[in-house]
Amino acid sequence: xxxxxxxxxxxxxxxxxxxxxxxxxxxxxxxxxxxxxxxxxxxxxxxxxxxxxxxxxxxxxxxxxxxxxxxxxxxxxxxxxxxxxxxxxxxxxxxxxxxxxxxxxxxxxxxxxxxxxxxxxxxxxxxxxxxxxxxxxxxxxxxxxxxxxxxxxxxxxxxxxxxxxxxxxxxxxxxxxxxxxxxxxxxxxxxxxxxxxxxxxxxxxxxxxxxxxxxxxxxxxxxxxxxxxxxxxxxxxxxxxxxxxxxxxxxxxxxxxxxxxxxxxxxxxxxxxxxxxxxxxxxxxxxxxxxxxxxxxxxxxxxxxxxxxxxxxxxxxxxxxxxxxxxxxxxxxxxxxxxxxxxxxxxxxxxxxxxxxxxxxxxxxxxxxxxxxxxxxxxxxxxxxxxxxxxxxxxxxxxxxxxxxxxxxxxxxxxxxxxxxxxxxxxxxxxxxx
Numbered sequence: 001x002x003x004x005x006x007x008x009x010x011x012x013x014x015x016x017x018x019x020x021x022x023x024x025x026x027x028x029x030x031x032x033x034x035x036x037x038x039x040x041x042x043x044x045x046x047x048x049x050x051x052x053x054x055x056x057x058x059x060x061x062x063x064x065x066x067x068x069x070x071x072x073x074x075x076x077x078x079x080x081x082x083x084x085x086x087x088x089x090x091x092x093x094x095x096x097x098x099x100x101x102x103x104x105x106x107x108x109x110x111x112x113x114x115x116x117x118x119x120x121x122x123x124x125x126x127x128x129x130x131x132x133x134x135x136x137x138x139x140x141x142x143x144x145x146x147x148x149x150x151x152x153x154x155x156x157x158x159x160x161x162x163x164x165x166x167x168x169x170x171x172x173x174x175x176x177x178x179x180x181x182x183x184x185x186x187x188x189x190x191x192x193x194x195x196x197x198x199x200x201x202x203x204x205x206x207x208x209x210x211x212x213x214x215x216x217x218x219x220x221x222x223x224x225x226x227x228x229x230x231x232x233x234x235x236x237x238x239x240x241x242x243x244x245x246x247x248x249x250x251x252x253x254x255x256x257x258x259x260x261x262x263x264x265x266x267x268x269x270x271x272x273x274x275x276x277x278x279x280x281x282x283x284x285x286x287x288x289x290x291x292x293x294x295x296x297x298x299x300x301x302x303x304x305x306x307x308x309x310x311x312x313x314x315x316x317x318x319x320x321x322x323x324x325x326x327x328x329x330x331x332x333x334x335x336x337x338x339x340x341x342x343x344x345x346x347x348x349x350x351x352x353x354x355x356x357x358x359x360x361x362x363x364x365x366x367x368x369x370x371x372x373x374x375x376x377x378x379x380x381x382x383x384x385x386x387x388x389x390x391x392x393x394x395x396x397x398x399x400x401x402x403x404x405x406x407x408x409x410x411x412x413x414x415x416x417x418x419x420x421x422x423x424x425x426x427x428x429x430x431x432x433x434x
Contacts, residue, residue, distance in 0.1 A: 004123040006424045007103055007417045009039075010116035011096030013079075014105035020080040020141040028055030029079040029138040036079070036119065036136050037061075043122050045134075050155060056146035059136040060158050063128060070130035071163035073434060074383060077115040077394075078140030078147065078168075081107040088411045102414040109415050110408035111168045114394040117420070121428040128431050133162055140379050143339060148382035156386060164352050165383050169374050170392030171356065171426070173364070173419075175400040176275040179254035183400075186249065187360050187367050188278055189353060190392025192241040193374035194285075195318065195343035196381070197311040201225060203333045207303040214301050219294045221332045222305040226289045228328040229309060234284040236262035239315050241373045242282050244348045249275050252368045281375030285321050286312045308338060312375060315345035341381040346389035352434065356393050359430035363422060364397070393430070397422035 016032035030051075036059045037047040047061035057079075065072075084093035084106040091097045093106040107113075115136055122134075135158075139147035151158065170190035178184050203225065205218035238246075238259060246268055250257035255271045258264040265283055269276040287309055294305030313321050329335065347353070348371045357369035380390035397419040398404050407413045 004120055006116050006120035006420050007098065009119050010103055010108065010113050010415070010420060011098070011105070013112040013116055014096035014103070014107050015094055017094050018080045018107070019083050020139060021083060022142045024142075024145075026056065026080065026139070026142075028057070030055045030057045032079045033057035033059045033136065036115070039119055040122060040134070045122060047134075050151070052146050052150045052154070056138045058138050058147055058151055059134075060151070060155070061134045062158075063122070063126065063132040063134065065128045065130040065132065067129050068131070072131035072133055072161040073431075074133045074135060074159055074162040074165035074388060075118055075431070076135040076137060076148070076165055076167045076379060076383065077111050077118065078137050078379060079112070079115065080138055080141050080147075081110065081112070082141050082409050084413075090412050093413070098417060101418065102416055103420065104412065104414040106413055108407070108413045109396075109404065110413070111394065113396070113415050113420055113423070114168055117394070117424045117427050120424045121431055124428055126428060126431060130434070131161065132431060133159055137379060144379055144382055148379035152382045152385055159383070159386055159388075162386065162388050164346070164389040164391065165380065166391050166393040167380060168378055168392060168394045170372070171360065171395035171423075172404060173367075173396065173398045174275070174278065174404075176253065176273065178252070184252055184368055185364065185366060186252070186275060187369045187395070188245070188372040189356050189369060190374045191348050191353065191371040192239060192315055192345045193343065193377055193380060193392070194282060194312040194314055196339060196341045196377045197313060198338040198340075199309045199311055199335045200338050201307045201309060201329070201333055201335050203305045205301070205303060205332055208301045210299040210301055216332070217301050218303060218305040218332065219301070221330060222294065222307055225329050225333045226307055226309075228330070229287050229325065230289055232287065232324070232328060234286065234321075236265045236283050237285070237314055237317050238265065238283065239345065239373060240348050241345065241371045242279060245279055245370050245372045246272075248370045252370070278372055281312075282314065282373040285314055285317055286310075287325060313343055314373070315343040318342065341377060344380045344384050344390050346391055350389065352389060352391060355430055355434040356391065359426045359433065360395060362429055363426050395423040395426040396420065
């Protein structure tokens, strides 16, 4: 059989419009899922397509390892993508076009690149030591109700024996400068991610005429609560992942690291320069007001007013955060969860992390591999419920100055073809050696 190029595979996946508009509205993942299942079948891997609803498709397969005594590893990626407005793009977003050394299209880095790398690894004649469970899931770009969270709830048996999982947002090269001017290639591997809590605040008061004084105005109560929340300065709280990132990155760059106080941590992050930007969102919790809804007529004071707040919470800090948040609400204001997915924390020092670092250094001997915490969220929040240690490891080699973090969900999303091939070599090595 002819050698399979990961770039062609990724281009094929990009050409399937799997747009997820949110709220259950989506183009659907079915055609992409059929492509994946058929491809795996060509290489002797039997795959199942599972759908909670028509066209919302997930693919799950298991590749037996040579040593059945070892715990299994889950390798999971999502097939859906966020919307793309074609008029804003330099190329049609679902063209899968190769231009100037890059593969362009929605999903090129989020995350059809990783899905293609997994398929390319299988096509190379992959012989893993341990069982590999492959999951290509739906609905990650919304709530996961048709994808990972549904699979965990309804088909947990498919992941039996999985002790760890890998997926998006880690293992890519990040070019930074050391204190002596040396160029250093960091490869951050995600060993944690902040939890997501979307809250609805409801302020209740006394309805009345807009021309009359009203000390129980629901809107005023709500605005006061939002102001207190927005102005609250959350303290620095160092999780094991963030502490390890600061210490190891500082050592690699020759930068003094002082973690003795919140101010000292802020100063350390600033001294790390561009490397510090990786950790800025994850030294603190965050509470960001994002939506407001109140009133129905300008001369009527309503009895209720609502708002939504995006809360991101570090591992081990949930109870404290919500206790403080409740104290900021004030009279007549209550909260409820719109969505709640707890934080993820995997071991920083583990054989899994060591194997990832080893695979990266085998392709790039100068790689500096460090743990980091993701500020947002992934489907790891679903699979961690099954007791897995979940890591972000989707390796890529990126050229210096490439705006990788602006690619996901951005205009003109693209991935370097050489970096994609590099990632495939690293991933294949990891899957065979871990």
